[in-house]
Each structure stands twice: as structure tokens, then as C-alpha cells.
Amino acid sequence: MYLIKNGRIHVGDGTVLDGCDILTEGRVIRDIAPGICCQEAEVIDASGCEIFPGFIDPHSSVGAMGMPSRYLDNQEKTDPLTPQLNVKYAIDPDEIDAQEFYKSGITAVGLTPGNANVMGGQIAVCKTAHMKMADRLVKEKAALKCSVTSEVKSVYGGRNQMPKTRMGAFWIFQEALRKAKAPEEQEKGKLICEIFEKGSMPAFVAAQTAGEIQGVLEMMKTEHTSLVLVDGYEFDRALEEIKRQNAGLILGNVSDCSQVTKHGMDLGKICDLNENGNLVAFTASNGGFSEGREVFLWTAIEVYRAGADAEEVVKMMTLNPAKMLGVSDRIGTLETGKDADLSIYTGHPVKTYAARVRTSMINGEVVF
Incomplete structure (x- = not known):
């Protein structure tokens, strides 16, 4: 279980969320909301970073x-x-x-x-x-x-x-x-x-x-x-x-x-x-x-x-x-219930070559 806090969330459908956290449990996203608290979760501080769907x-x-x-x-x-x-x-x-x-x-x-x-x-x-x-x-x-x-x-x-x-x-x-x-x-x-x-x-x-x-x-x-x-x-x-x-x-x-x-x-x-x-x-x-x-x-x-x-x-x-590919029910956006596939970038990778992946998660597991 991971709690990603303080990052700017790019949902994947054109929406951008500021001031929201992401809570993952198992292989899926459990919640996306402001000020999530969860004692059991490992916290990932994404301050100053951009969070994208995989x-x-x-x-x-x-x-x-x-x-x-x-x-x-x-x-x-x-x-x-x-x-x-x-x-x-x-x-x-x-x-x-x-x-x-x-x-x-x-x-x-x-x-x-x-x-x-x-x-x-x-x-x-x-x-x-x-x-x-x-x-x-x-x-x-x-x-x-x-x-x-x-x-x-x-x-x-x-x-x-x-x-x-x-x-x-x-x-x-x-x-x-x-x-x-x-x-x-x-x-x-x-x-x-x-x-x-x-x-x-x-x-x-x-x-x-x-x-x-x-x-x-x-x-x-x-x-x-x-x-x-x-x-x-x-x-x-x-x-x-x-x-x-x-x-x-x-x-x-x-x-x-x-x-x-x-x-x-x-x-x-x-x-x-x-x-x-x-x-x-x-x-x-x-x-x-x-x-x-x-x-x-x-x-x-x-x-x-x-x-x-x-x-x-x-x-x-x-x-x-x-x-x-007919898989938008599982991947493609950051939404509750979907697979916890995401990346945390140091910047916006579409806007700058300098942006780097800081953390990558697949099926709710940190893989990088």
C-alpha cells in the first residue's frame, strides 16, 4: 500500500489535479482525493513532481x-x-x-x-x-x-x-x-x-x-x-x-x-x-x-x-x-479502481527533454 502525496496529477483524460493524493492498495488505485491519511501506507513524497498514468x-x-x-x-x-x-x-x-x-x-x-x-x-x-x-x-x-x-x-x-x-x-x-x-x-x-x-x-x-x-x-x-x-x-x-x-x-x-x-x-x-x-x-x-x-x-x-x-x-x-486496444477499463487514466500503473516525473516530459522518471509503479508495485 502506497500513499503518494503533494504531486501534480495528470489524470490522462485532459484533467490536471492539484492538491490531491493517490492511495494504492494491492494492484489498484484505492482513492484519489485531497488530504488522504492512511497509517498503513508507505508515503511517497512527490513534492514538485508531475504524476502521470503509465x-x-x-x-x-x-x-x-x-x-x-x-x-x-x-x-x-x-x-x-x-x-x-x-x-x-x-x-x-x-x-x-x-x-x-x-x-x-x-x-x-x-x-x-x-x-x-x-x-x-x-x-x-x-x-x-x-x-x-x-x-x-x-x-x-x-x-x-x-x-x-x-x-x-x-x-x-x-x-x-x-x-x-x-x-x-x-x-x-x-x-x-x-x-x-x-x-x-x-x-x-x-x-x-x-x-x-x-x-x-x-x-x-x-x-x-x-x-x-x-x-x-x-x-x-x-x-x-x-x-x-x-x-x-x-x-x-x-x-x-x-x-x-x-x-x-x-x-x-x-x-x-x-x-x-x-x-x-x-x-x-x-x-x-x-x-x-x-x-x-x-x-x-x-x-x-x-x-x-x-x-x-x-x-x-x-x-x-x-x-x-x-x-x-x-x-x-x-x-x-x-x-x-480495448483496455481503458483497466489502464490509461488515473482513476479509482484502475490498475496502479503510474510514473512520477521531475517535470513535464512532453514539455521538456530534461524531465526524468523518479518513480515508476506497475500493478501497485514500485519497479523503479
Whole structure:
């Protein structure tokens, strides 16, 4: 049991609380109120500090990359359609632990298949602390990972196998959707139908260029699942289409501006999506491969510098990804009854690079 006193609390929904304390009990938040007293609790003095919900990277390959050998257990490159695969079985907890995400305030990640397949498998949500898988797994089968990026073409085209082109990738995607509606379809087709026709889970579709993004939006117009675009480096060139379909966006790593699709991107347009009600989040991954934990914060800072309100950016790091992954009932905001996942910063990490994590808590345990 911990009692965190004297800090400035950023709830994660845009609200900031001054003069309130946080009491945790077990793995959850028991109370948030002014002047809490509890003799049994260990007091953490957060004077002069900022308290945030645990940040969530909703699209991470760490845990399945097989570093340093990179055996890529989240890339089943034998069939472009593998929606039935569960990334939970690709996770190496030691690899997640080695990254120490919580030292940058990241307390949960959406572990995902890579970009090699048109439909690559199912995403799982996992805590980043050193603990048993049963304790760190928040939700399996949180979303279906899909891709229409150039990696699909490079994997299968190199074997002289469809898809060798973008039109081939889209045809395979559309044909899978069409066949899934047939009554004689077996397990794979029934799963695709459950997702796209009945909306049993959202679809996270990797699309980087304006052409890829517009193609995905057109293809998904008649489907009934929630659509989240991943990477989306040319989102600003398809802004109106994204707004019309209320698609979500997980913006990939923007710190490496050497790639053509990132150069010249208007990050200020993130504000337009946010004001329209589109869910926006960030990831430290790039093309399906995760990079350092700092990248997550760097992208947030760049969006803030482009004109977004700091608390709206915090929401993009907390509540929005929790909603995308269907876990906002447990994580994403600091509220009574939710998991006690939080970080205490020396400053506001969206406003300054100088802010540092002083304390990080996951499931009510101090992990840093």
C-alpha cells in the first residue's frame, strides 16, 4: 500500500489535479482525493513532481524480435494470411525486461506481429515490469494486425509469389474479406468474418504512404470493425478521408527523417485529427520494428512542438492507446479502481527533454 502525496496529477483524460493524493492498495488505485491519511501506507513524497498514468506504446515488437540475433518470432513468413496466430506465444519476457520501458514511464505495450503479412495475427497487451506472464498480460486478442506496406511485397515478391505488388496485396486483403462471408469457410475465414463483419476486434493496418492509407480507407468503408492506421507517415495527405471514416492513427517513429515518407510531414495536422475526435497515439516502432524507449517520448515532444496542447498529447500516450486496444477499463487514466500503473516525473516530459522518471509503479508495485 502506497500513499503518494503533494504531486501534480495528470489524470490522462485532459484533467490536471492539484492538491490531491493517490492511495494504492494491492494492484489498484484505492482513492484519489485531497488530504488522504492512511497509517498503513508507505508515503511517497512527490513534492514538485508531475504524476502521470503509465504510458502505453500500442504497437511494439519488443519481446518477439529475438535480440540480438533477431529471429523475429512475430513474423510468420510462410503465408500472407495468418489472422489466427496469437502473438502471446511469441513473447520472450526477458527481452521486454531488458528494455526497462518503465524508466521512460512506459508501463504497458501492445505486442504485435510484424509488417510481413497482409494479415499477420493478433495483438496482445502486456505490462513491462519483471513479473510472471499471467500477471503482466492485460489482454490477448486485443486487435488484428494487418499490413499493406512494402515489406509484404519484399517478403513474398522475392519468392516470385503473390503479393509481388501493392495491387496484389490489396487483392489478397479484399479476397480474404469476400471469402470470409461464404458459409462454407473454415476457421480462418470465420475469424476474418468475426473481425471485419461483426467487429469482434479492431484492425490495426500498417500503411505508410498516402496511397497506402487511401487504399486502406477505401477498402474498409463497408466493413464493421474499428480501423486504426499504423505508421501513417503521410497521414496529412489523406487527412479528410481519415477524418470522414473516423479512423485511428498510431504515428510511427518520426525521429528518423531520412525516410522519404517522413520528410516534410505536417505534424500540426495531428491537431486536426484530435479535434475531429479521431484517436491518435504514438509508437516507438518503425516499419514493424521497435526502437529505443526514448523514441516514444521524442515523438510526443515533436507533436507538442507542432502546436498540440500538452495534456492532449498526454492523452495520446495514455487513454487513447488504451481505448484502441480495448483496455481503458483497466489502464490509461488515473482513476479509482484502475490498475496502479503510474510514473512520477521531475517535470513535464512532453514539455521538456530534461524531465526524468523518479518513480515508476506497475500493478501497485514500485519497479523503479
